[in-house]
Amino acid sequence: MSSVYGEHLKLSIFGQSHGSAIGMTLDGVPAGLSVDLEALNVFMQRRAPGKQAYSTPRAEADCPEFLSGIVNGYTCGAPIAAVIQNTNTKSRDYSNLYDCPRPGHADYTAQVKYKGYQDVAGGGHFSGRLTAPLCIAGGLCIQWLKQRGITVTGHICSIAGISDIPARIDPVRPQLQFSDPDFPVFSAQAAEKMKKAISDAKADGDSVGGVIECVIEGVPAGLGGPLFGGLEGKIAQAIYAIPAVKGVDFGAGFDACGMPGSQHNDAFTIENNTVRTITNNAGGILGGISSGMPIIFRVGIKPTPSIAKLQQSVSLSSMEEKDLTVEGRHDPCIVPRAVPVVEAAAAIAIFDALLSNY
Numbered sequence: 001m002s003s004v005y006g007e008h009l010k011l012s013i014f015g016q017s018h019g020s021a022i023g024m025t026l027d028g029v030p031a032g033l034s035v036d037l038e039a040l041n042v043f044m045q046r047r048a049p050g051k052q053a054y055s056t057p058r059a060e061a062d063c064p065e066f067l068s069g070i071v072n073g074y075t076c077g078a079p080i081a082a083v084i085q086n087t088n089t090k091s092r093d094y095s096n097l098y099d100c101p102r103p104g105h106a107d108y109t110a111q112v113k114y115k116g117y118q119d120v121a122g123g124g125h126f127s128g129r130l131t132a133p134l135c136i137a138g139g140l141c142i143q144w145l146k147q148r149g150i151t152v153t154g155h156i157c158s159i160a161g162i163s164d165i166p167a168r169i170d171p172v173r174p175q176l177q178f179s180d181p182d183f184p185v186f187s188a189q190a191a192e193k194m195k196k197a198i199s200d201a202k203a204d205g206d207s208v209g210g211v212i213e214c215v216i217e218g219v220p221a222g223l224g225g226p227l228f229g230g231l232e233g234k235i236a237q238a239i240y241a242i243p244a245v246k247g248v249d250f251g252a253g254f255d256a257c258g259m260p261g262s263q264h265n266d267a268f269t270i271e272n273n274t275v276r277t278i279t280n281n282a283g284g285i286l287g288g289i290s291s292g293m294p295i296i297f298r299v300g301i302k303p304t305p306s307i308a309k310l311q312q313s314v315s316l317s318s319m320e321e322k323d324l325t326v327e328g329r330h331d332p333c334i335v336p337r338a339v340p341v342v343e344a345a346a347a348i349a350i351f352d353a354l355l356s357n358y
């Protein structure tokens with residue numbers, strides 16, 4: 001399994017959904033960076049389960065225990081290691097999943113690749129539970145980026161086809177504020193409609209997906225590179241580690257494909273003796289290199305595959321079709337809890353790119 005990310009910043013994630021603990025190691029972090037553990041815990045709670053009516057009832061504290069790398073509130077240069085204890089796993093017999101894979105899950109593909117040696121309990125190493133240690137690393141990187149004037153902000157762009165107001169990053173206009181920090185949507189009306197769609201799906205034994213928009217401001221020009229070193233690719237690689245992600249686009253994204261070049265090209269201008277662009281259809285990246293404009297991208301999140309409805313699967317032993325009902329505790333929509341995970345993954349990619357440059 002490939003559980004390591006980064007060029008100069010090396011992140012390794014370990015553990016399984018229903019194992020005794022999950023965790024991460026973060027190597028390559030310079031010594032002397034301050035760490036606010038209280039702020040990190042606040043960030044972690046945004047992703048933690050069992051906090052809202054629209055999330056899984058599995059309650060986990062998700063408070064990381066640091067084993068190394070931080071001394072007296074500062075990084076010491078040694079690899080940072082942290083673990084989170086799994087305390088609310090509700091173990092049961094998952095052995096049927098070796099033979100009858102859940103639609104939309106990795107059960108079938110994991111069975112083919114790992115030949116029955118994979119851990120199927122709660123999804124094992126494929127579970128969204130593994131985004132908790134990702135948030136430990138990302139939460140730290142968010143702090144270190146902020147110390148350099150770089151901010152990472154995600155919000156719910158849409159859920160079940162219900163759209164929010166797009167992020168406003170024009171410095172002439174004030175930034176919109178979230179109506180609810182735990183449900184980061186600019187429009188209170190859109191938020192209520194989204195919550196109703198989630199509630200309706202849950203009542204029907206179903207689930208819904210959506211889109212998350214992320215804005216990274218303060219990134220200096222010059223990070224990244226062409227071809228395989230492109231900043232879009234580095235961000236996308238980190239984002240695709242989130243199990244539910246089905247697509248990533250930058251700037252105008254696929255809408256650019258329907259624009260003429262004269263409309264899509266971002267004209268250059270000078271502001272405060274700095275090169276800027278009048279528009280930002282490129283999403284802050286040109287030729288794989290940051291332009292100094294805000295980096296904007298959107299992430300497509302699929303509906304939670306674990307639903308209460310009866311679904312058709314197959315028996316791998318008999319090679320016959322078989323009905324399956326998925327049991328357990330699941331989110332009817334993971335989009336709200338995925339927002340900090342997207343922020344975390346993006347922050348890891350940007351901090352790694354900074355270390356690559358300096």
